[in-house]
Amino acid sequence: MFAPVVRIKATGRYVFLLGWARDKRGAWHAHVAWLAREHVLWRGVDVWMRAVDLEPVPGQNYRRVPRYVEEPDF
Secondary structure, rough: OOOEEEOOOOOOOOEEEEEEEEEOOEEEEEEEEEEEEEEEEEEEEEEEEHHHHHHEEOOOOOOOOOEEOOOOOO
């Protein structure tokens, strides 16, 4: 099974949602990933971004997305 997909509001790019984490101030962040093409090669990209910059995609199931207890290094 694949991770569910969310949409980045600013770019419209659809990305896989790998996990959630909360920072020290209480703001939520999302760990997302996608494939990027560079000439003839593909590379995986994974980043942390603010959850408010994402929007859900209808039909996706987000219940199994992990919530990290330990604070990641944003």
